[in-house]
Each structure stands twice: as C-alpha cells, then as structure tokens.
Amino acid sequence: MQLFRAVILRLLTTAVTLSGVAVIVFVVIRVVPGNPIAMMLPPGATDEDVARLTALYGLDKSIFRQFLIWAGGVLQGDFGTSITTRQPVLGLVLGRLPATLELSVMALVIATVIGGFAAVTGTRLRGTRSEAAIDVANGMALSVPDFLWGLVLILLFGVLWPVFHISGRVTPSIDLPFTTNFYLIESLVRLRPDLWWDIVSHMLLPALALAIPLAAIIGQVLKQSLKETMHLDYVTLSRTKGYSETHVITREALPNAVLPALTLVGVQFTFLIGGTVIIERLFSYEGLGNMAIDAVINRDLPLIQGIVILFAVIFTGVNLIVDLACAALNPRLRHG
Amino acid sequence: MADGRGQVRRRLGLRLWLSAGWLTLLLLAAVLAPWISPKDPLAQDLFLARLPPFWMDGTEPGYWLGTDSLGRDVLSRILHGARVAMTVALVAGTLTCVIGATLGLLAGFLRGWVDMVISRLTDIWMAFPPVLFSILLIAVIGPGLGAIILAIVVIDWTRFARVVRAEAMAQGAMDYVASAQVAGRGRTGTMLVEVLPNVLPLIVVLLTLEMGIAVIVEAILSFVNLSISTDDPTWGGMIAEGRTSVHQAWWVLVFPLITLFLTVLSFSQLGEGLKDRFDPVLR
Numbered sequence: 001m002q003l004f005r006a007v008i009l010r011l012l013t014t015a016v017t018l019s020g021v022a023v024i025v026f027v028v029i030r031v032v033p034g035n036p037i038a039m040m041l042p043p044g045a046t047d048e049d050v051a052r053l054t055a056l057y058g059l060d061k062s063i064f065r066q067f068l069i070w071a072g073g074v075l076q077g078d079f080g081t082s083i084t085t086r087q088p089v090l091g092l093v094l095g096r097l098p099a100t101l102e103l104s105v106m107a108l109v110i111a112t113v114i115g116g117f118a119a120v121t122g123t124r125l126r127g128t129r130s131e132a133a134i135d136v137a138n139g140m141a142l143s144v145p146d147f148l149w150g151l152v153l154i155l156l157f158g159v160l161w162p163v164f165h166i167s168g169r170v171t172p173s174i175d176l177p178f179t180t181n182f183y184l185i186e187s188l189v190r191l192r193p194d195l196w197w198d199i200v201s202h203m204l205l206p207a208l209a210l211a212i213p214l215a216a217i218i219g220q221v222l223k224q225s226l227k228e229t230m231h232l233d234y235v236t237l238s239r240t241k242g243y244s245e246t247h248v249i250t251r252e253a254l255p256n257a258v259l260p261a262l263t264l265v266g267v268q269f270t271f272l273i274g275g276t277v278i279i280e281r282l283f284s285y286e287g288l289g290n291m292a293i294d295a296v297i298n299r300d301l302p303l304i305q306g307i308v309i310l311f312a313v314i315f316t317g318v319n320l321i322v323d324l325a326c327a328a329l330n331p332r333l334r335h336g
Numbered sequence: 337m338a339d340g341r342g343q344v345r346r347r348l349g350l351r352l353w354l355s356a357g358w359l360t361l362l363l364l365a366a367v368l369a370p371w372i373s374p375k376d377p378l379a380q381d382l383f384l385a386r387l388p389p390f391w392m393d394g395t396e397p398g399y400w401l402g403t404d405s406l407g408r409d410v411l412s413r414i415l416h417g418a419r420v421a422m423t424v425a426l427v428a429g430t431l432t433c434v435i436g437a438t439l440g441l442l443a444g445f446l447r448g449w450v451d452m453v454i455s456r457l458t459d460i461w462m463a464f465p466p467v468l469f470s471i472l473l474i475a476v477i478g479p480g481l482g483a484i485i486l487a488i489v490v491i492d493w494t495r496f497a498r499v500v501r502a503e504a505m506a507q508g509a510m511d512y513v514a515s516a517q518v519a520g521r522g523r524t525g526t527m528l529v530e531v532l533p534n535v536l537p538l539i540v541v542l543l544t545l546e547m548g549i550a551v552i553v554e555a556i557l558s559f560v561n562l563s564i565s566t567d568d569p570t571w572g573g574m575i576a577e578g579r580t581s582v583h584q585a586w587w588v589l590v591f592p593l594i595t596l597f598l599t600v601l602s603f604s605q606l607g608e609g610l611k612d613r614f615d616p617v618l619r
Binding site: 016017028031151154158275278281282289297308311312 | 463472
C-alpha cells in the first residue's frame with residue numbers, strides 16, 4: 001500500500017516536471033529571432049503570402065493561446081507540423097527514435113560489459129600494480145567527456161586504422177529490405193549477417209564514445225560496492241569452502257554488489273541519452289539528436305518542441321523505471 | 337600504513353602539479369597570444385594550404401604545426417583559441433558556481449517552501465538534454481562570447497545546486513549548527529558564517545570541474561557552428577574544420593584536440609586532487 005502511494009506520488013511529480021519542460025520550451029523558442037515563415041517561402045513572396053502562412057501555423061495568435069492550442073493537440077497525440085518538411089512532427093520524431101534508442105542501448109550494453117569487467121578484474125587483482133593501472137585508466141575515462149572520446153575514436157579507427165565507418169548509419173548504396181526503423185534488430189530477425197555487420201560497424205564508434213565515460217562510472221561504483229561486499233561473512237565462508245577467488249567474486253559477491261550501482265547507472269544513462277545529440281552530429285548518424293540540431297539551425301519550431309518533449313519523456317521515464325526497479329528489487333522497501 | 341599513505345599523497349601531488357602547470361601555461365598563452373603567436377591567426381594564404389607539421393616533408397619555416405585548408409597557421413590559432421577557452425572557463429565557471437551554490441545553500445539550509453521550489457526547478461532543468469538546450473539557447477540569444485557564458489550559466493547551475501543542497505542539508509543537521517543558533521546567531525548568520533565555510537571545499541572542487549565542462553561546452557557550440565563569429569579562432573571551430581578534412585590533413589584536427597583533451601583532463605584532475613587534499617582522512 002505504501003509502495004502504491006509512493007508510485008502515485010512519483011507519477012504526479014513526473015507529470016509536473018514534464019509540464020514545466022513543455023512551458024519552458026514553448027516560451028524559449030517563441031523568442032527565437034528569425035522568421036521561420038519567411039524562410040519557407042520563395043524570395044518573391046508577398047506580405048499577404050507571409051500573413052496567410054503565419055495564420056496557417058497559428059503563429060499570429062498570442063503566446064498563451066498558441067500554447068493552449070499546442071498543448072491540447074499534444075494531449076491528443078498531435079504535435080503539429082514541421083515547418084521545413086511539412087510533415088507531422090510525431091511521425092518524423094518517431095521515425096528517428098529507433099536509431100537513437102538502438103545507439104543508446106548498445107552504448108549501455110558496452111558500458112556495462114567494460115565497467116563490470118574492469119570492476120571484477122580490479123577486485124581480483126587488488127593490491128597489485130595492475131589494479132593501479134586500471135584505476136588510472138578509469139580516472140581518465142571518467143574525466144574526458146563523450147564528445148572528445150568520439151573525436152579520438154574517429155582519429156584512431158576511422159583514419160589511422162580505418163576498420164570502422166565514421167559517418168552515417170548504414171552504407172548509403174545498400175538497399176534495405178526493412179519495414180521498421182529498428183535496423184539493428186530487424187537485420188537480426190531477418191537473419192541478414194551482412195547487413196547486421198554493416199550497421200554494427202557504423203554504430204560501434206559512436207556507441208563506444210558514449211560508453212567510455214559511463215563504463216568508468218560503472219567500474220568505479222561497482223568496484224567500491226564489491227569491496228564492501230567482500231568483507232561480509234558469507235563471502236569469507238564461501239572462500240573457506242575452497243572456491244576460487246574468481247568464483248567468489250563473480251558468483252557470491254557480485255549479485256549483492258549490483259543493487260547500489262543500479263540507481264546510479266539509471267541516472268547516468270539519462271546523461272548518456274543526452275550525449276547522443278552531439279555524438280550523432282559528430283558521426284553524422286541519422287538519429288533524433290542530429291535532427292534536433294538541424295531543426296534549431298532551420299528554426300523549425302514545432303519540430304524542436306516535439307524533440308525536446310520526447311527527450312524529456314525519455315529522461316523522466318528512465319528515472320521512473322529505475323526508481324521502481326530499485327523499489328521492487330530492494331526487499332526492505334518492498335515489504336515496508 | 338603510513339608509508340602507503342605517503343605514496344598516495346605523492347601521487348596526488350604530482351597529478352595536482354602537472355594539471356596546475358598545464359593550466360598556467362595555457363593561461364599565459366591566452367594572455368600573451370598576440371605577442372607569442374608566430375603568425376597572424378586569421379591570415380589566409382591558399383598557396384600555403386594544408387602544410388604538414390614541422391617534422392614532415394613539404395613544410396614552410398615558421399608554420400610549426402602546419403596550416404589548415406585556408407592556409408591559416410594551426411599553432412597561432414590554438415594560442416588565440418586559448419583566449420576564448422580560458423575566458424569561458426573562468427567567467428562562466430565562476431558565475432555558474434555563485435548562482436548554483438547560492439540556490440543550493442538556500443534550499444539545503446532553509447528547507448521548507450524555498451527548498452521545494454528550487455528542487456522542483458532543478459528536476460525540470462535536469463529533464464532537458466543539456467547539449468540540445470545549450471544549442472537552443474544560443475539560437476535564441478544569438479552568437480557571441482557573452483551568449484555562450486549565459487547559456488552555460490543557465491544550464492549548469494543545477495550541478496552546483498543539487499550537490500551543495502545535499503551537503504548543506506547534512507551540515508545543517510549537525511550539532512555545531514544547533515549550538516550556533518542557541519548561542520544567538522540568526523539564520524542568515526548561521527548559514528553564512530557556520531555552514532558556508534564547511535561547504536566551501538566542496539564548492540571549490542565543483543568549480544574546478546565546471547571550468548573543464550565550460551571549455552567543452554564552448555567547443556561543442558563552436559563545433560556546431562553556433563559559437564562566436566566564424567572568424568575568431570576557437571578550438572571547437574578548428575576541430576569542426578579538422579573533422580571535415582581529416583583524411584587530407586589530420587593535423588588540423590589532432591593538435592586542437594590534444595590541447596582540448598589535456599585542458600579538460602587537467603581541470604578534472606585538479607578537482608580530484610583538491611578533493612583528496614580536502615579529505616581529512618588522507619590529510
């Protein structure tokens with residue numbers, strides 16, 4: 001019952017946060033200088049043409065009225081029409097969402113594998129020079145942001161030793177037989193390893209750039225958590241039973257050490273998703289972030305609004321899921 | 337045990353000095369750029385386009401790190417770019433720190449409705465993708481150094497507010513705060529004289545980290561071509577240009593990238609080093 005009330009409260013604050021985001025975005029982009037309508041029309045357009053189109057997009061009404069109309073539409077799933085492409089914003093945004101989701105999830109998986117491996121290895125080798133080396137590498141990975149790692153990776157694996165692609169999502173000349181925009185998943189489902197490898201070799205570097213700082217955080221937190229768990233009696237007991245040190249760490253200590261790291265990974269995952277904006281730009285990857293930057297440059301107000309709201313929904317959604325997962329996994333909260 | 341601790345301290349010391357050394361060098365470069373640059377950073381010469389750095393074949397004397405596709409000297413542009421980077425780091429970092437830390441201190445110490453308003457605002461702010469938000473703000477305010485600084489302050493104050501709030505809350509629950517109030521200090525007095533000095537080390541660490549972040553944000557904004565006017569040399573602008581011609585002239589990308597990398601690393605190592613210095617257990 002208590003959990004139920006906590007969930008309701010949490011949903012309410014999420015709603016407040018999202019409404020706040022909607023209001024701020026709406027107001028901020030209405031003060032953007034530069035008339036998007038004038039940019040749409042050919043140079044010879046008359047003032048009447050401009051006025052007619054302005055009225056069509058509802059830009060002649062007061063900001064408050066515009067907000068009410070837009071918010072009413074949003075609640076019915078209508079995010080308006082993009083000014084540059086003249087297509088519904090929702091369709092455009094949802095078309096790009098799979099690319100960004102695949103990239104973020106791939107980065108999360110890479111980060112978890114590298115971070116988990118670093119934490120376990122560091123714990124296994126504690127007290128040696130190798131542990132110190134892992135710590136130093138961890139510290140460096142942590143203090144340099146994804147944008148710079150992306151550039152470093154472009155130089156290393158795109159230019160110096162060109163084994164991976166550094167721009168785009170697939171090789172443009174390939175004819176894709178896909179019906180959805182989840183290219184990576186669909187290439188697997190359709191059993192097309194050739195396409196799968198082309199897509200992965202495009203995604204690997206941007207995903208790695210996003211993953212490196214997160215891997216460092218996971219490595220650090222998990223190692224700290226493992227260190228505390230390793231002192232517990234049950235771990236000592238399993239060691240006296242004669243299990244190998246690696247078995248003790250991975251089978252006995254790790255399951256209990258994961259929970260504290262989970263909350264943090266959730267919060268950090270939202271930062272990773274935020275990072276896709278610039279990483280997609282850097283690697284010319286056709287996802288939401290790249291589309292967002294183009295929308296800002298083209299002053300495409302409805303599209304910017306739609307993308308920012310979608311990002312905010314993803315951010316708050318991830319946080320919500322992490323909170324609920326932690327409550328569900330933590331026996332003290334579950335039975336509270 | 338004492339030996340191990342000494343070793344830790346020596347390692348921290350080296351890290352701290354290396355970072356501080358690099359940043360001092362950079363600050364000097366920024367101040368002295370017009371006098372120490374070998375060439376005019378804006379001078380274009382298509383006959384000298386894409387000259388490689390000095391150890392390779394086909395160079396011209398005086399162009400130590402080569403030239404970009406318009407024949408501009410890479411070294412001189414890096415030195416001049418340091419001016420923008422350092423200005424943004426110092427000014428934007430400090431302003432963000434003052435505003436964020438003030439809000440965090442107020443929320444954490446006063447609690448009640450002040451805390452509620454500030455915390456809700458922080459939540460809303462954290463729901464924005466920061467890079468997209470900064471690009472949007474620059475589109476609204478228009479390009480320029482002032483706009484970049486403003487955008488960084490508007491976006492990053494939450495970093496300080498959240499952490500300082502939590503720390504002020506923890507300090508506020510301690511006995512010394514209660515005794516100060518019993519001894520007759522007012523709430524504002526307690527906050528400024530008792531709590532603030534105890535939160536200050538944390539604020540200094542955050543400030544150092546924020547300076548590194550500010551340099552990166554400026555580079556990202558120049559990278560998407562929204563920073564200062566395209567004429568002024570910035571590291572991000574150089575990187576953007578280097579990215580497009582990376583197959584023909586890698587040095588246009590590599591040298592500003594190394595500079596940016598070392599700068600960001602130095603700021604964060606300085607912050608980490610200071611954090612350990614302030615840690616009473618290690619001290």
